[in-house]
Amino acid sequence: MSRRTLLRGSAATFGLAAGGVLFSGSPAQALDIYNPFSGYPMTDGWWEHINRGSLGGIDYAMGVGTALPAAGAGVVTNIPYNGTGGHTVTITHGDGYRTQYMHLSEFRLSDGTSVDRGAIVGYSGGAAGAPGSGSSTGPHVHWHLITPGGTRVNPLDHLGGGGGLPKTTTEQDGVPGPVMWKRTQNWLRIESGYTGPIDGAPGPHTYAALQRNMRGWGYTGPIDGAPGPRTWAAVQRLAAAHGYTGPIDGVMGPNSWRGFSRFINQDRWD
Numbered sequence: 001m002s003r004r005t006l007l008r009g010s011a012a013t014f015g016l017a018a019g020g021v022l023f024s025g026s027p028a029q030a031l032d033i034y035n036p037f038s039g040y041p042m043t044d045g046w047w048e049h050i051n052r053g054s055l056g057g058i059d060y061a062m063g064v065g066t067a068l069p070a071a072g073a074g075v076v077t078n079i080p081y082n083g084t085g086g087h088t089v090t091i092t093h094g095d096g097y098r099t100q101y102m103h104l105s106e107f108r109l110s111d112g113t114s115v116d117r118g119a120i121v122g123y124s125g126g127a128a129g130a131p132g133s134g135s136s137t138g139p140h141v142h143w144h145l146i147t148p149g150g151t152r153v154n155p156l157d158h159l160g161g162g163g164g165l166p167k168t169t170t171e172q173d174g175v176p177g178p179v180m181w182k183r184t185q186n187w188l189r190i191e192s193g194y195t196g197p198i199d200g201a202p203g204p205h206t207y208a209a210l211q212r213n214m215r216g217w218g219y220t221g222p223i224d225g226a227p228g229p230r231t232w233a234a235v236q237r238l239a240a241a242h243g244y245t246g247p248i249d250g251v252m253g254p255n256s257w258r259g260f261s262r263f264i265n266q267d268r269w270d
Contacts, residue, residue: 031097032117033072033093033159035156039189040061043061046154063124065123065125068104070099070115070116074098074099075115076091076112078122080107081134085142088101091115102136105123105124105130118182124139143155165269165270174255175257180200182198182200183264183269188206203225206225207225208223214238217237236250238263239257244259
C-alpha cells in the first residue's frame with residue numbers, strides 16, 4: 001500500500017476526507033481568506049507534498065521579488081531562516097488560524113503589524129542557495145494554513161466568500177465602486193506589477209499599474225499614476241472588446257464602466 005493511500009486512510013479514520021469534509025456532517029470550516037496566488041501556475045499541490053513526506057503545502061511559481069498579498073486580515077510575524085522553509089511570514093487571523101508563506105526573499109512589515117486582506121506582507125524568493133530560500137531549488141512561494149491546534153491543512157479547502165473577490169455590480173449599473181476597484185487592483189497585481197493593497201481605494205500606484213497595462217491598448221503617455229483622457233481612452237478600447245459600443249473619447253461614463261466591468265468580472269480575477 002502506498003504512503004499516499006495510508007495517509008488518505010488515516011485522514012478518513014480521524015474524520016477528515018481528502019476533499020476536506022468532516023464526517024461529522026460539516027464541511028471544512030470556511031474562513032475569511034481567499035487565494036491570492038490564483039493567477040500563478042501551481043507547481044506542487046497539497047497531496048504531492050504529503051506523498052513525498054512533507055507536512056503539506058501548495059507551491060506557486062513566480063519570479064523572485066513578487067509581492068505576496070495577505071490571504072486574510074490578521075497580525076504579521078516574521079520568522080527569518082525558518083529551517084527548510086527559509087524566510088517565513090505568518091499571518092495570525094482573528095479565528096486563531098494562521099497562514100504561512102515560505103522561501104521569501106524579503107519581509108515587508110514589522111512583527112505585530114495588523115494587515116487587511118490583500119495587504120503586501122513580503123516578497124517571494126526561492127532561488128536555490130539564495131538567503132532565505134531554505135531548501136527551495138527554484139523561485140516560488142510555498143503556502144499552507146495552520147489550525148488553532150497547530151495542524152497544517154490545505155488552505156484551498158477553507159476559502160471563504162466563494163474563494164475570492166465578489167463580482168462587481170458595476171457591470172449592471174455602470175457606477176464604479178470599491179468592489180470594482182478591488183477586482184481591478186487584483187487584476188493589476190496579477191498582470192502589471194501592482195504591489196499595493198487590495199482595498200478598493202485607487203491611488204497613484206493603482207493608476208500607474210493601470211497605465212502600464214494600457215500600453216497594450218494604445219496608451220502612449222507617461223506612467224505617472226495620474227490618469228487623463230489618454231489613459232481612459234485606452235480603458236475604453238479594452239471595454240470595447242467587452243461590449244462597449246460608445247466613442248473612444250477618454251471620458252468614462254456608465255457604458256464605458258459597464259464594458260470594463262464585464263472584463264474585470266471574469267473568474268480569473270476573483
